[in-house]
Amino acid sequence: MLLLNYIKLAWRNLGKRKLYSFINIGGLAAGLCVCMLIMLYVAHELSYDRFHKDSARIFSLLERIKMENDTIQMDRFNYASAPAVRQQSPGVESFLRMGSLLQETTVLQRVDNPSIRDEEAAVWFTDANYFRFFSFPLLQGQPDEVLKQPFTMVLSVDMAKKYFGNTDVVGKQLRFNGEYLFQITGVMANTPSNSSLKADFLLSGASMSSMTSMKELVTTAGGFAGAFLTFLKLDDASHQDQVTRNIDQLLVAQQDPGKSVLMPLASMHRESRFSAGFNLRYLSLFPLVATLILLMALINYMSLSTARATVRAREIGVRKALGADHKHIAQQFYVESALYAFLAFCLGLLLCFILRPWFFNLLQLKVDMTFLYHPVVLGIYSALLLITILIAGSYPSFVLSRYNPVTVLSGKMSKGNGGATVRKVLTVLQFATAAVLIICSIVINRQLFFFRHTDTGINKENVLMLPFRSSIAGHYQSYRQQVAALNGVTQTGTGRYSLFGDYDIWFVPREDVHQPMFSLNVLSVDTSLLGMMGLQWKIPPADMAQLGTPGTIVLNEEAVKGFGFPGSPIGKQFRMGPAEAKVIGVLKNFHFKSLHAAITPLALKVEKDNSALWGAGSPGCLFVKIAPRQNIPALIAQISKIYSVYDTQTPFQYTFLDDAFAKMYTAEDRLAGIFGGFTALTVLISALGLLGLAAFSAEQRTREIGVRKVLGASVVQITTLLSKEFIRLVFMALVIASPIAWYLMRGWLQQFAYRIHLQPWMFVLSAFIAVATAAMAIGLQTVRAAVRNPVTALKVE
Amino acid sequence: MIQLQKISRHYPVGFGKNYILKDIDLTINEGEFVSIMGPSGSGKSTLLHILGLLEEPSEGQYLFEGERVDKMNEKKRTQLHRGSIGFVFQAYHLIDELTVYENIETPLLYKNIPASERKSRVADVLDRFNMVAKKDLFPNQLSGGQQQLVGIARAIVGEPRVILADEPTGNLHSDQAKVIMQLFKHLNEQDKITIIQVTHSDLNATYGNRVIQIRDGHIHE
Known part of the structure; x- marks a missing residue:
């Protein structure tokens, strides 16, 4: 009651x-x-x-190979490896292999309506026991039957809707890379968000031996490594060590220097490259x-x-x-x-x-x-x-x-009663936390600003990057010429890769041959792309016409340091794989990777027409410089139209160079966003708390305020009187917060090769924000108390 | 009923003590209506607090119905509050968030009285004070006199043996005060409740049958 x-x-x-x-x-x-x-x-x-029902018994097979001072981990194996392992180890109950096209993308297309097509990433060739091995739910079709026959496929609910508009798709067909027809035999639930294996399409493994692009993968004998993710289900998880030993024996028999590792399925997300998305480092x-x-x-x-x-x-x-x-x-x-x-x-x-x-x-x-x-x-x-x-x-x-x-x-x-001291301590702690977060937010944002606005040495403005696939085949030059002829396009260039993405790596000998070799990053560009990038010369070539001569190369300052040439590097030669390269110029260092890491040695292989060099079927990237103030969407639509004439298979894609640059800082960008949110919330909570405390302090002191006003105190004096106490607490909080924030942020900044320095103004600004917030929170209440008519105040019993 | 023997109350000042009450000897018998009078600061409120077990004496003995209560633990003291003592305050001290009915019911809740009996007792009191129509109002919807009536209703609903009233009419008009004082007199004569009030008013003291003058911590009867 x-x-x-x-x-x-x-x-x-x-x-x-x-x-x-x-x-x-x-x-x-x-x-x-x-x-x-x-x-x-x-x-x-x-x-x-x-x-997965058998999650504890399922392991992902990995192989670790120790190099000089590095360990390489492999997760893809030969098609024959898994059966061999099973034969060797009685503890292995079953296995499952999943293979995907590594180099090429997969394009799926509706047969009756060819305009419905898209490039798909989560496409796997897999064994027929997929739905028995894992616990992914199959909504239509028989788990043991769906992937048994060659050229059968299972797709997810979302994909069924994407291509057909409904899930009533069993019996229909999709075209794979413009060549093979796959019959849909089942529909599976969309992959749960907490699965490291993401699959939109599963294609029967039995199809591979009849496909020219895949045949090689399943027939290559010998060696252990290959193209297939391999999972093993043991009869009991405790047999893990025994099975590992058995596989190692297999490796020894094949003269493979690696050691096998069985990684439990449940720890795959944390340890493997599957965990894309948010940068795990901040988790x-x-x-x-x-x-x-x-x-x-x-x-x-x-x-x-x-x-x-x-x-x-x-x-x-x-x-x-x-x-x-x-x-x-x-x-x-x-x-x-x-x-x-x-x-x-x-x-x-x-x-x-x-x-x-x-x-x-x-x-x-x-x-x-x-x-x-x-x-x-x-x-x-x-x-x-x-x-x-x-x-x-x-x-x-x-x-x-x-x-x-x-x-x-x-x-x-x-x-003084009612735990006022405790309350003050709590308020100080609260504001200290808020202040730490404010300082962190400022620093993170400044670092992000620094990333985005530092001069990278590359002219990033108004450059479109249009990657192309081998499917454009021999038509690249005509495609490029037509794009270059468009109104608003000022320049075009070709690169092997898009910038701020991939580059080749060669191991090259130093000038002093007793020193170990070092890794040289290599970008292949044509002469017009080199011009477009707007790079600065440290030592320009004696004659610019030399650029593009086969067998010549341009280095950056780091690379010159790496080689350790005595005297001028010009004219020096070194061996890069099968060919000799002669240095004709040195570029000033520029950032071709993210600012997280220091600039590494780089060579630019400049050609007059590099696309021909890689062969007709090779992918690459077309760079398009656009004049300022163009109708960009219209221009892109025009380019897309030209593209679709030459490549009917791979959908048109484009990126702006400055976007690609900004994208490298997504992790920091999100961190800044989230931290900003957290900070705002923390400040809000602290402010609310202070507001409440101030309101009650004013209420409690109503009589005192009344008396003081009768005695002649002004509104300003009363407000000051009431605010002073709280502002003092906020200052105490700042004194506590600053060293903590300084320590935390110094640690955070250490991870970047290029970083800002912590500066006093950051602390002053956060102090200003904290005090201003506090003043706002207190202000309303105190002013209201201060302007109140003293007579009413004194009447309060 | 109430016996105070050499009761003192003091607080430290510097190296000495400041006495509010000194060596009070006082006996109050059942059924008396006592008025404690004296100037401001004379210690009359402190005396009332000690009588009501809200404050502990520094020295001396306090016997309530022959039982030592001055060094009583909280549990027993609470029992006494619930069973034998009712309080009426100058500022009424009703709980603002509770209705008239609920205010009166509160002491019964603490006495663990079953719901049906609680209901009938609160109803009785409301009836007796002519406040049935006001039972769902909140204190701020009542006049001062009405609030004090609720205060008294709340004090007697637990059927106490003693009511301690601290200037019960201090905040009221004279005609409101008259009603309240007549009510006290009635409770004293009809219900045989012992009443001890602190008052400044000679008129109010006339309702009682005994006056205790207190001056500088000493009793002058």
Whole structure:
């Protein structure tokens, strides 16, 4: 019965003090929401690949080969390797191989409507036992039958809808790379977001021996390495070591220097290159930030509750006089806190639902909606609710139940009571956290700005990169000429790869042959592309006409250092693979990779017409310089039209050079975005907390303010009086925060070869932001208290 | 019923002590209506707090119905509050968030009285004070006199043996005050409740049958 009374009271208090309730519950809800989102994400990360029934028994086969001072890890094996392993090791119950085209892309096309076609990445040739081996659900078709026959395929629900508009597709056909027809025998569920293996299309492995491009892969005998991801299912996970030893014997027999490794399926996500998307390096930060934010929200909640309760001290006194003991009071405030915390939790959950798509979009992560109902997530959320209620209620009820009835009833309660000291400490901690995050945000953003705006030495403006595939075949030159003739195109050039992407690597001997060889990065460009890039010469060639002469090469400064040429490098020769190269010029260092790493030795192989050199069927990249102020979409449409004449198979793709450059900093960009969000939230929570505290301080000091005004204090003086206390706390917080932020950010910046320096202004700016926020939070309340008519203030009993 | 023996209350000042009450000897019998009078700061409120077990005496003994209560632990003291003592305050001290009905019900909740009995007792009191129509109003919807009526209703609903009232009419008009004082007199005479009030008003003191003058921490009867 008392409980009902408490709940009723709590509910009425909620409605009566709207600002207070909003700050208190809203702040906690915001904190909880972020915490939930992050927990959801972390739980998702940890749940990877555990949904397979036999997850514990499935291993991915890897091979590690130790080189001089490097270890190479391979994950693709010969088609014959898996059966050989199974024969050798009785512990292997079954195996599964998955192969994809490594060099080329796959284009799928509808047969009855050829205009519906696209380039697909998640296409695998696989063994017929796929749906028995893994636990991916097959929605249509028989698990044992679907991939048995040659030229059969299973596709995902999304892909069925993409190509056919519905999922009623069994029996229909898709054309593979313009050549082979595959019959659809089944439809599978979309790959869950927490699977490292992503598959949109599965093609029967039996097809490969009849396909010219794949035949070689399945028939190559000898050697262990190959083109297939290989998974082994053991009869018992404990036989892992035994099986590893057996495979090693196989390797020895094949004179392979490597050692085999069986990696449990569940740890594949963390260890392998499958984990694309958000840069894993920053993941460990997340739970920490989540905890911090939740802690801040809870601190806020507790400090507000106790502050607020000093106003209710009289009620506590009355209740004690009416026969309540301190347990009753503790219970009452506990119930109240728990109720508010529960409301905050519900609100947080609602926010979490609403913000989830936005949040994961920002992180560029995919988390299935259904994962929200995963038992682990539900467990975590329940724990969160429990912790919140437990913590949120404990301190206020402890403090309040210890009020002495006489002091509060006779109005002798001083402002030092009600855990004011604790509250001040909490406020300082809160603002310190906020200040640390503000400084971090500033630094991260400055570093990002630095990345984007540092002079790379390459002219990146208005350059389109148009990669082309071997499917354009012998038509490249006519394609290029037609593009060059377009209005608005000022220049065209050809490169082997798009810039800020790939490059070749050669191992070349140094001038001093006793020194070990070093790796030289090589870009192949034609003379016009070299001109377009706008690179600076350190030592220009004696005659510019030399550029493009076969057998000549241009180095950057790092490469000159690497070779260690005595005297001038011009005219020096070195062996690069099968051919000799003669140095004719030296370029100033420029950034051809991201600014994360230092500039490495680079050679530019300049040709007059390099596309011919790679052979007609080779892929490459066409660079197009556009005059400023062009209608770019129209121009791209024109180019696309020309392209589609020469290549009917591979869809047209383009990137702007400056976009490609910016894309290298996606991880930092997202980090900045998320950190910005976290920072804003933290500042908001701190500000709300301060606002609440200021409001109650003003309320408590109403009489004092009235008296001071009667005695002649001005509004400004009163405001200053009330603000001083809080601003002092904020300054203390800044003193604590600055060294911590300095230490953290110095560590973060260390990882970049090119970085900004921490400067005093960053700390000053964050101090300014913190103080300004605090002043805004306090200002409204204090001014309102200060301008109030002293008569009304003094009338308050 | 109430016996104070050499009760003192002091607080430290520098190296010495400042006495608020000194060596108070006082006996109050069941059924008395006592008025404690004296100038501001004379210690009358402190005396009332000690009588009501809200404050502990620094020295001396306090016997409530023959039982030592001065060094009582919180649990027993709470029992006494619930069972035997009712409080009425100058500023009413109603709980703002509770209705009239709920305010009156609160002491019964702490006494663990079953719901049906609680209902009938609150109804009785409301009826007796003519406040049935106001039972769902909140304190700020009532006049001062009405609020104090609720305060008294709340004090007697637990059927206490003693009511301690700290200037119960201090915030009221004279005609409101008259109603309240007559109510006290009635409770004293009809319900045999012992009443101890602190008051400044000679008029109010006339409702009682005994006056205790207190000056500088000493009793002058």
